[in-house]
Amino acid sequence: MYNNNNYSQIRSMEIGLLITRLVLGLIFMAHGVVKFQGMEGTESYFVSLGLPGFMATLVALAEFFGGLLLIIGLFTRWISVIFVILLVVAIFTAKAGxxxxxxxxxxxxxxxxxxxxxxxxxxxxxxxxxxxxxSRR
Incomplete structure (x- = not known):
């Protein structure tokens, strides 16, 4: 099946992915907390970007709970896709120019x-x- 070298490589890759998942989850959780702590200002900022104010709450929820889900490793691929979408939107709105x-x-x-x-x-x-x-059982 796997020789020791392949097993070692796969294990190393999985540890690297775990570290990536944990760091990304912590970063997004922290950003979600900051948005919640200053929600009034966050909503005003979103409105100044031309986005509806309620989007601030949705983004804060997505960042906090998405980060938490990444940390525990639940729905990792889907949460990661959502984060890519949030980041692309941020680049073209908040970071434009x-x-x-x-x-x-x-x-x-x-x-x-x-x-x-x-x-x-x-x-x-x-x-x-x-x-x-x-599911394999």
Whole structure:
């Protein structure tokens, strides 16, 4: 089936994906908390960008709970796709006209992380893998 070298490579890859999942989840949770702590200002900012004020609450919820779901490894691929969409919208609204450095370079890095998880998933220490195991029985 797998020789030790293949197993080691797969395990290393899964640990890397776990780290990516945890870091991305923590970053989004933190951003969601900040939005909730200053929701009135966040809503005003969204309106100044031409977005409806209620979108601030939806984005804060998506960031906080999406980050939490990533951390526990539930719906990893779907949450990652949602984060890519949020980040692309942020680049074209909140970061429009900003320079790359000091503007949207973090968003690009986060998109790269989210796309990696959307494509590869992350099974190590993930709730998703528990469902996969049960469905195989």
């Amino acid at each position: 900003a320079p790359f450095v000091g503007g949207y370079e973090l968003d690009i890095a986060l998109i790269g992380m989210a796309l990696t998880l959307a494509v590869a998933g992350s099974r190590y220490l993930a709730v998703d893998s528990l469902f996969r195991r049960r």
